[in-house]
Amino acid sequence: MSAPLRRRWLALAGTAAALALVVGCTSNTPQDTSGDSTGAAAVPGTENDEPGDTVTIGFSAPAADHGWMAAITKAAVAEAGKYEDVELVQAEATNDVNLQISQIEQFINDGVDAIVLLPFDGAALTEVATQAMEAGIVVVNVDREFDDPNAARTTVLGDNYGMGVSAGHYICEQLGGTAGAKVAEIAGIDSLPLTQDRSRGFSDALADCGLEVSNRVAADFTVQGGEAAAANLLQAAPELDAIWNHDDDQGVGVMAAIENAGRDEFFMVGGAGSKNVMDAIKADNSVLKATVIYPSTQAADGIKLARLLVQQKAMSDLVEVEVPRTVQLYAPVVTKENVDQYLPTAFES
Amino acid sequence: MSEQGTSASASARVPAADESARIEKTGGATAVDRRARNPLRGAAGRNLGLVIALVLVCLVGVITAGERFASIDNLMTILRLAAVLGVISIGMTFVITGGGIDLSVGSVIGLSSVWASTLATQTMAQNFHWSVMVFTALAVGLGAGLVNGVLIAYGRVVAFIATLAMMVAARGLAEMIANRQTQVVRVPAFSDVFRLQPLGVPMLVWIFAVVAVVGWVLLNRTTFGRRTVAVGGNPEAARLAGINVKRHTMYLYALVGLTAGIGGVMFLGRTTAGSSTNGLYYELDAIAAVVVGGTLLAGGRGTIVGTVLGVLIFTTLRNVFTQNNLSISAQAVAIGVIIVAAVMLQQRIAERSRAVT
Numbered sequence: 070m071s072a073p074l075r076r077r078w079l080a081l082a083g084t085a086a087a088l089a090l091v092v093g094c095t096s097n098t099p100q101d102t103s104g105d106s107t108g109a110a111a112v113p114g115t116e117n118d119e120p121g122d123t124v125t126i127g128f129s130a131p132a133a134d135h136g137w138m139a140a141i142t143k144a145a146v147a148e149a150g151k152y153e154d155v156e157l158v159q160a161e162a163t164n165d166v167n168l169q170i171s172q173i174e175q176f177i178n179d180g181v182d183a184i185v186l187l188p189f190d191g192a193a194l195t196e197v198a199t200q201a202m203e204a205g206i207v208v209v210n211v212d213r214e215f216d217d218p219n220a221a222r223t224t225v226l227g228d229n230y231g232m233g234v235s236a237g238h239y240i241c242e243q244l245g246g247t248a249g250a251k252v253a254e255i256a257g258i259d260s261l262p263l264t265q266d267r268s269r270g271f272s273d274a275l276a277d278c279g280l281e282v283s284n285r286v287a288a289d290f291t292v293q294g295g296e297a298a299a300a301n302l303l304q305a306a307p308e309l310d311a312i313w314n315h316d317d318d319q320g321v322g323v324m325a326a327i328e329n330a331g332r333d334e335f336f337m338v339g340g341a342g343s344k345n346v347m348d349a350i351k352a353d354n355s356v357l358k359a360t361v362i363y364p365s366t367q368a369a370d371g372i373k374l375a376r377l378l379v380q381q382k383a384m385s386d387l388v389e390v391e392v393p394r395t396v397q398l399y400a401p402v403v404t405k406e407n408v409d410q411y412l413p414t415a416f417e418s
Numbered sequence: 419m420s421e422q423g424t425s426a427s428a429s430a431r432v433p434a435a436d437e438s439a440r441i442e443k444t445g446g447a448t449a450v451d452r453r454a455r456n457p458l459r460g461a462a463g464r465n466l467g468l469v470i471a472l473v474l475v476c477l478v479g480v481i482t483a484g485e486r487f488a489s490i491d492n493l494m495t496i497l498r499l500a501a502v503l504g505v506i507s508i509g510m511t512f513v514i515t516g517g518g519i520d521l522s523v524g525s526v527i528g529l530s531s532v533w534a535s536t537l538a539t540q541t542m543a544q545n546f547h548w549s550v551m552v553f554t555a556l557a558v559g560l561g562a563g564l565v566n567g568v569l570i571a572y573g574r575v576v577a578f579i580a581t582l583a584m585m586v587a588a589r590g591l592a593e594m595i596a597n598r599q600t601q602v603v604r605v606p607a608f609s610d611v612f613r614l615q616p617l618g619v620p621m622l623v624w625i626f627a628v629v630a631v632v633g634w635v636l637l638n639r640t641t642f643g644r645r646t647v648a649v650g651g652n653p654e655a656a657r658l659a660g661i662n663v664k665r666h667t668m669y670l671y672a673l674v675g676l677t678a679g680i681g682g683v684m685f686l687g688r689t690t691a692g693s694s695t696n697g698l699y700y701e702l703d704a705i706a707a708v709v710v711g712g713t714l715l716a717g718g719r720g721t722i723v724g725t726v727l728g729v730l731i732f733t734t735l736r737n738v739f740t741q742n743n744l745s746i747s748a749q750a751v752a753i754g755v756i757i758v759a760a761v762m763l764q765q766r767i768a769e770r771s772r773a774v775t
Binding site (some may be wrong): 157158159160161164165166167168170171172174175177178179189190191193194195196216258260261262329 | 445486489491492495496498499502597598599600602609685688689690691693695696698699704736737739740741743
C-alpha cells in the first residue's frame with residue numbers, strides 16, 4: 070500500500086488500522102517514514118506518528134518546585150505540541166492532593182479520552198484514578214505508582230534501584246577493584262521509598278566488586294540542603310575516592326561545597342541528568358565525571374502512550390498488539406564519551 | 419489586631435488603644451442603626467456584592483466553557499473541592515470574628531489525618547467500628563485547638579505566634595508519626611461511607627453544608643455567637659459586660675481546631691490515605707476566603723454566608739481556569755490579583771452603603 074493512502078486510512082479508522090499496523094510495524098525503519106513526511110506535523114518517527122483521530126488528553130502533575138519536575142511538564146507539553154491530533158488539557162500544577170483529585174474529577178466530567186497523571190501522592194490519587202478508568206478513560210500513571218494496579222491502564226516508571234546499580238557499577242569500573250577505596254553517598258530525602266531503592270541498588274552494585282559505602286549523608290533535593298550535607302561529609306571524610314550524589318538539583322550545592330573545601334582527590338557521579346551537570350561532564354574540568362539518568366521525559370512518554378492507547382495503535386517496535394502494562398525506563402550512565410547522545414533530553418535545573 | 423481581641427488586660431492597661439477601640443465601637447454601632455433602617459444595605463449589601471462576583475465568575479465559565487462548566491457533574495466537582503476548605507473557613511470565621519487568627523489549621527488537618535490512619539487506629543477501627551478513626555481525628559483537632567487556646571488566653575502568647583508555633587510543630591509531629599510516608603486507609607467501611615451520595619450529593623458536600631448551617635446558627639442565633647462578636651469588637655467592654663473573655667477565647671480556638679479535625683477526616687475520606695503533607699497552606703486559603711467574605715480581620719464582625727461565598731468564589735475560579743486550559747503560572751498571578759480586587763471592591767460597597775443612608 071502506498072504511503073498517502075495508508076495515512077488516510079489511519080485518519081479514518083484507527084481501530085481497523087491497528088491490525089494493519091502490527092503487520093507494518095515489524096519492518097519499521099527510518100527510511101520507511103522519510104517518504105511521507107509531507108504535511109505531517111509530527112516528527113518523522115514511526116508510522117504511529119501519522120495523524121489519526123483527535124485525542125483529548127488531560128494532564129496533571131505536582132508543582133514544579135525543582136528542576137526535574139519542571140522538566141517533566143515542559144517535556145509533556147512539548148511532546149503534545151508535536152501532534153496535530155493531540156489536544157492537551159493541562160491542570161494547574163499542585164502539591165495539594167485535594168485539588169489534584171478535583172482536577173481528575175473535572176477531566177472525568179469533561180469526558181477526555183485519556184488522563185496522564187503524575188500524582189503528588191500515588192496512594193491518595195488511586196481512588197479517583199479508578200473512577201476515571203471505570204468511566205472508560207485511559208489512565209496513564211507516571212513515575213509515582215498508584216496503590217492499586219487497576220487504577221491505570223499503563224504505568225511509566227523510572228528505575229530507582231537501577232540508578233543505584235548503574236552508579237555503583239560505574240564506580241566499580243573506575244576504581245578497578247582498589248582494595249579499601251573510600252566511596253561516599255549523598256542521598257536525597259531519606260524517608261522516601263525512591264531514595265531507599267536508590268541506596269539499595271548502589272550498595273548491591275558496590276558489593277559485587279568488594280566495595281562498600283564508607284560515608285553516607287542525606288540532603289533534601291534542594292541546593293542549600295546539598296551544600297550543607299556535602300560540607301559536613303567533606304569534614305567527616307578527609308580522603309575520598311568517589312562520591313555518588315543522588316540528585317543533580319541538590320548537586321549544584323554539593324559542587325559549591327566541594328569547591329569551597331578545595332577538594333579534588335576524588336571523582337563524583339551525579340543523578341537525574343540535568344543539563345548543567347552534562348555540560349560539566351562534557352567540559353571535563355571538575356570532579357564531575359558522570360551522571361546517572363532518571364528520565365525527565367517520563368510524562369512525555371506518558372502522552373505518547375496515551376495517544377496510542379486511545380487510537381488503538383500498538384508500540385511499533387514490539388510484536389505485541391497492545392501497549393504494555395508497565396514501561397520501566399532504563400537508568401544509563403552518562404560520561405564524556407556518550408554525553409552528546411543524552412544532552413538533548415537533559416533538563417535545566 | 420490579634421492582641422486586642424485576645425488579651426483584655428493588655429488593652430485595659432493602654433488607655434489610647436482602649437479609647438480608639440471605644441470610638442470604633444460607637445462608629446460601628448451607628449452604622450448598625452443605619453443598616454437596621456435599610457435592610458438592603460449593610461450585611462445583605464455586602465453579600466450581594468459577593469453574589470454578583472460569584473455570578474460573574476460563573477458567567478465567564480459558561481461563556482468560555484459552555485456546557486462543560488454548566489453541568490451538575492461540574493457543580494459537584496466544585497463543591498467537593500470546596501468542602502474541606504469550606505469547613506475550616508467556618509471555624510476560621512469564628513476565630514477572626516473573635517479578634518484572633520489561627521495559622522495552624524492546615525498543619526492540624528495533616529496531623530489529624532495522619533493520627534487517624536496509623537496502623538494502631540486502623541486496627542482498632544477494624545475491630546470495633548469505623549467511627550474510631552473519625553473520633554480520633556476530631557479529638558486530635560480539638561486537642562491541638564485547646565493547646566492553642568490555653569496558650570493564647572491564659573499563657574498570654576500572641577495568637578499569631580502561638581498558632582505559628584503550632585503550625586510548625588503539628589506538621590513536624592505528623593511527619594514523625596507517619597515517618598513521612600503515606601498511610602493508606604484499609605478500613606473498607608470507612609471508605610464506603612465517603613463514597614455514599616445521599617440524594618445525589620457527595621458526603622463531603624453534606625458535611626460542608628451541615629457545618630455551615632451549624633456555624634450560621636451558632637454565630638447569629640446563640641449567646642456564644644453574640645459573645646464572639648463582643649469579644650472581637652471590644653474585649654474590655656465584653657469583660658465589663660460580664661463575659662469571661664479568656665475562657666471564650668479558648669473555646670474559639672478549640673472550635674477552629676475541631677473544624678480542622680473534621681477537615682482531616684474529610685481528607686481521609688477523599689484520598690483514602692493519611693499523609694503529613696495534607697492541608698499544606700490551607701490556613702492561607704481559609705484566611706483569604708474569610709476576609710474576602712467580609713469578616714473583619716480586626717474582629718468584631720463576622721459572616722458565615724460571606725465566608726461560604728468567599729470559598730465558592732475561589733473554588734469556582736480555579737475550576738474556570740482549568741476548564742479554559744490556562745497556563746499554570748498565569749493562574750497563580752490571576753488568583754492573586756482577584757483576591758486584591760475582591761477585597762477592594764467589597765470595601766467600596768461597604769463605604770457606599772454607609773455613605774448613601
